[in-house]
Amino acid sequence: MTVYAVERLRIFHGETPLVQDVGFAIARGECVALIGGSGSGKSLTCLTPFGLTPMRATGSARLIGEELIGRPERALAGIRARAAGFIFQQPLTALTPHLTIGAQLAEAWMQAGAPRPGRGELTAALARVGLDRPEERLHHHPHRLSGGQRQRVLIAMAIAHRPRLLVADEPTSALDAILRGEMMALLTRLRREEGLALLLVSHDLASVADHADRIVVLNQGRVEESGAAAQLLAAPASAYTRALLAATPRLDDPAPALPAPGETLLAARDVRVSFPRPGWRRGRAVAVENAALSIAEGEAVALVGGSGSGKSTLARAVARIGPADHGTVDWRGTPLPSRTRMTPLLRRLIQPVFQDPVASLDPRWQVADIVAEPLHHLRPELDAAARRDRVMRALGEVELDTGYADRRPNVLSGGQAQRVAIARAIVADPELLLLDEATSALDVLVAGRVLALLERLQRTRGLALLMISHDLAAARRLCHRILVMDDGRIVEEGPTERIIAAPAHPVTQRLVAAST
Amino acid sequence: MLRLIIRRLFTALPTLAAVILLSFLLMRIAPGGPFDGERPLDPATRAALERSYGLDKPLPEQAVLYVGRLARGDFGPSLVYRDFTVTDLVRQGLPVSLTLGALALLVALGLGLAAGLAAAAWPGRWPDALLMLAATLLTALPSFVTGPLLVLVFGLGMGWLPVSGWADGDPAHLVLPVIALALPVAGAVAKLSRAGLAGVLGQDHIRSARARGLSPARILIRHALRPALLPVASYLGPAAAGLLTGAVVIETVFALPGLGRYFVQGALNRDYPLVLGVVTLYAGLIILFNLFADLLYGWLDPRIRA
16 A cells, blocks of 8 residues: 655756656555765655655645645645654754753653653653663653654654654764664664555665665666666666765775885873863863774774764874873874963874864865865965965865865765865875765765775875775775774774774774674 | 752842942042032031041042941941931832832733734734834934923813822833833834844745644744843843933922932932932842843743753
């Protein structure tokens, strides 16, 4: 029985068509995945018929026989409340911060007119989505829960009113690799138990492969290809689908040949980082304890672990751009001073690239000025012409059209913005690059190209890399060694291939399992 | 939370001490004294008066004596109203001023929040434009303009309400002064809550609430209002200070026997203990109000309590 059927759906922004002639149908208990890169129109396709975007839609979208297109907001709100549930990408911000989990879950429970649920029912609903200590959580505010826990609560809320259709817009993209697998398994289990129709949106073809019955591949607002999941994955008809599949790093890819490392560049010992507890509480929370790591010339080291394991905090402390309680960091055998005493000469050696490329560029600056900024402080002897020359060379090196030099970041795509951030990091000739989840916010195709760029820089410049990631397969493409962190400590380290072939620590085992 | 309150009250002590000391010094630096009048006193009488009030002692000693008495709850005698202690005067004036200020604050919050919510419910439409224009006007108009205007229209013109006097707290006598005092604050509250709501309504959790098909009113009140009130809570401290000092003008316009009158006259007459007493009281009230605003933050946004 068809629950949700979309035919000839077109979506317009003003008169500009963004999505054209998309159609699919989802039966009870079935999962259809909409796959595509950023800008492919996949989120618009799933949200616009329900009135959740400001865009205009034509064509037909019927939920349990009821037409959605052309209905006023009041009617659509009623349909959403009764028959559909929604899960969004960013679990950290999707819950109302000042209401307890119990209050929000009860509200979701009653949205279709059900009577007020008892504590037992709410507890059972949370237990069902795999939240630990559910009874206690009812009284908690969202900020006390981690991203993964919040996504479980959001899933519980999305199905609490027993909808027929569940729309999940990139439900796992903001989660780490371990949680991604768990969350997809949870969605599949609930779908089977409840007979839910699941409309799944993702940019990651590989991650939905085992969970979707049918796949619709979108590219620039058009259906590139669609069909049964197994068939489409085994024999993709379109070049775009093949590119998507090839872009996802896999642990069963052949081991890459990496350049040989040289002398020890950086050696950190006994690093500890703590932060004051937030809010009205007193005392400090320890984020990293007793950590040691070393990186050689031209060597790439991956720091992997789940969200909150302390990997970014450790890397920032080691690079002397974040605080540290104590610990020594030697650079070619000489100790680096504390963060506040770092000289421009020393700062030049280690440069960072962050996760969110758009947020890390000042929107009011021109690209050339953004890239040139480190030179002002780190290479003050250069004059304007020499700076410009270096900026252009750096932009060439990251394969960004130099025509963007005098534009502002708002015209850049995510991938282009990350190239600008990389150009800014390499313009002053550092010896070590700190990559803090540099490809996690990018869609699969773009992330693949940025990884390839980093690979090339590693070879041509002999750059050492400290790569923070929760994705082992991506780390493997660049890194000689892997350090695994859990709860602020390094729990396992060794050569990449050894770690992947024979993970010893449970966390490593879960990370490896999540990447295959 | 109790620990926070105790900690904050302890840190308030140095603030209070600084306020007392600074006003003590400022009063003394200002030219003139409590016994300067139309007719100069003869030096002997003047010296006798100064001795009897301890004004002949060195300044630091006077300061220490004053603070010591203050710690025992003794605000000292009034130098001008010779038959009264400062405590007597405050006991007369404070209830009037507090009633006026508290009612004005409630009215300002009520009007301001209602206007802010209405404007945010129809963003960019005529209620929004109209209410925000009114709010700008109200914040710009000082209460010594709105006060007499209200008197002209509702008191003298329509004859609906009495225009001056206290009449032992008769509610009708309070209406005009409370409104005159509340309007500028209401304008500010309206603008702050409107801006706060605009910020919150663009956030992810509002989209989640919309996706659940909740009614716009429910989303506004239950999911958006509380975090949107944070800027309003920050404004409460300064607003309370504004209401207390604004009351000085309003009490004069409406001839109310509040603390403001003593404050102004005390300053003009160099009635040192009276001015210091009122300043200390106001400083204490404002510190308490800021503490209350901090506790309010914690209620509005549980992340602050963490």
